[in-house]
Amino acid sequence: MSYENILLERENKISIITINRPESLNALNAKTIKEISSAIDELNEEESCRVIIITGNGVKSFVAGADIKEFSDFGQEKAEELARNGQNSLFNKIENSTKPVIAAVNGFALGGGLELAMACHIRYASENAKLGLPEVTLGLIPGYGGTQRLPKLVGKGLANEIIFSAKMISAQKAKEIGLVNEVFPIEELLFKTKELAHTIANNSPMAISKAISAVNLYDTEDGFETEIKYFGDLFDLKDKKEGVSAFLEKRKPNF
Known part of the structure; x- marks a missing residue:
């Protein structure tokens, strides 16, 4: 199928989903979430696809967060529906994908962007990447699994510090605490991610x-x-x- 907010490429047993909203730093809106979800479904049905990579367009941002304009006027009921639909239709779907999903974090991964990366099975990041969960600065908490996946990756104490302070951490710090697997110069990130993907694709x-x-x-x-x-x-x-x-x-x- 055709997509508006993502690009989908296939390359020798691996497939690359590129979030393509550079004008908004690849922020996640409802349409983008739906398109990524459909692409995951599509690729999980393709026998020729062995590994999926998710990245963002450009060198500034993987995903800068959710598109706040879409939910700024929501009440309690609609907000719960937003979080539940997002988790069920995309974030949990990635985590439970039958094929490995690797995040190539090329820049900002904030809020929903970090939650998207954490739902992936493996995370590689560029040296310029900045990661964080800034929701408490908006009077909110992470709503796409951030409070659950982050403690599993880095431990409860560090997760609390990152969530409560809303501070951004560097890619190198993220590697030190186990939030990302490896860090590379931005120009090497996708190559190194594909290299890992091809290694995985040769296995059962x-x-x-x-x-x-x-x-x-x-x-x-x-x-x-x-x-x-x-x-x-x-x-x-x-x-x-x-x-x-x-x-x-x-x-x-x-x-």
Whole structure:
């Protein structure tokens, strides 16, 4: 399908979603959320797609936040609906995608932008990136999963500091606390992200899909039992047979 606020490219087993609203620093409005959600659905159905990258257009901003103009006059009921629809239609969908989603954070990742990056399975950032959750400066709190995903990534104390202070942190600081995996010069970011994506794309898509589901149950009562079940399930699938055969025959597997 065609999109207005995002660009969708396919490249040798990886697909790149570029949020394309540079005039508003790629802020998330309802239409953009809907288009990213549709693209995730589309790519999860494509067997040829193994890994998804999400990034922003330009060198200034990944996503500078939600488009405040859209909800400035909302009341309690409409605000709850906004948060619930956003989480269900996009942020949770990314986290539970059957294919790995990597955020290439190219600049500002604030509010909903940081929440979008945190919903992804892996985060690479450019050296100029600034990350934060400034919602309390508006009399609000993060509404797209920020209060839940940030403590899982950096711990409760640091999450509280970032949320309560509303301060932006540098990409290097984000790496030090585990919020992003790696930091690169802006001109290398997408290349390095694609490099990782291609490495992942050569591995078993069946195993990776199960791994996503298992890791998402980290630190829950069901985590270990789910891992055991998925480990067993994979023994009856073709990827395990190909992987083990390739190992024994000293060749690269063809998944």
